[in-house]
Amino acid sequence: MPYEWVTGQPERGKPAELHLWPYRSLPRKGFAAFIALTAGLLALPLIAALGTLVFWGLLPFLLAAIWGLWHAISRSYRSGEVIEVLRIDDDRAELIRRDPDGREHRWQANPYWVRVQIYPTGGPVEHYVTLKGQGREVEIGAFLSEDERKALAEELRAAFAAHR
Incomplete structure (x- = not known):
């Protein structure tokens, strides 16, 4: 409890x-692993687009998604620092x-x-x-x-x- x-x-x-x-439910260590796994999985579609203009079109959106996830979970941790x-x-x-x-x-x-x-x-x-x-x-x-x-x-x- x-x-x-x-x-x-x-x-x-x-x-x-x-x-x-x-x-x-998600410890800090798990948070880092989750972000790394998410970044890796979001990067998979970029492999097929390497060297094309599609790569540069997708990259900002994938980076924004990772940043948004990081920001939301970090904010959740800060709001939970009550004792x-x-x-x-x-x-x-x-x-x-x-x-x-x-x-x-x-x-x-x-x-x-x-x-x-x-x-x-x-x-x-x-x-x-x-x-x-x-x-x-x-x-x-x-x-x-x-x-x-x-x-x-x-x-x-x-x-x-x-x-x-």
């Missing part, structure tokens, strides 16, 4: 830390979200009063998970899949119960 309890399972008297990040860190101690819970542009959003509350909410419908995504406390409600793990959000909500409930 694209989240992990860094400090192990939460328990009373022991701080807990959870890291969440968007899932990437959420939840720290739970006996006297404080803190959620820090770092956006791809470097902005950081913070939320703090007393873990005794924090409530984990899950909205099966009506949120931006199905089974939307939020934390309520200190008069605010903040989302957590919106980039996770539906099943992962359900599992996360249960783990968060157990973690906050352990720190009450």
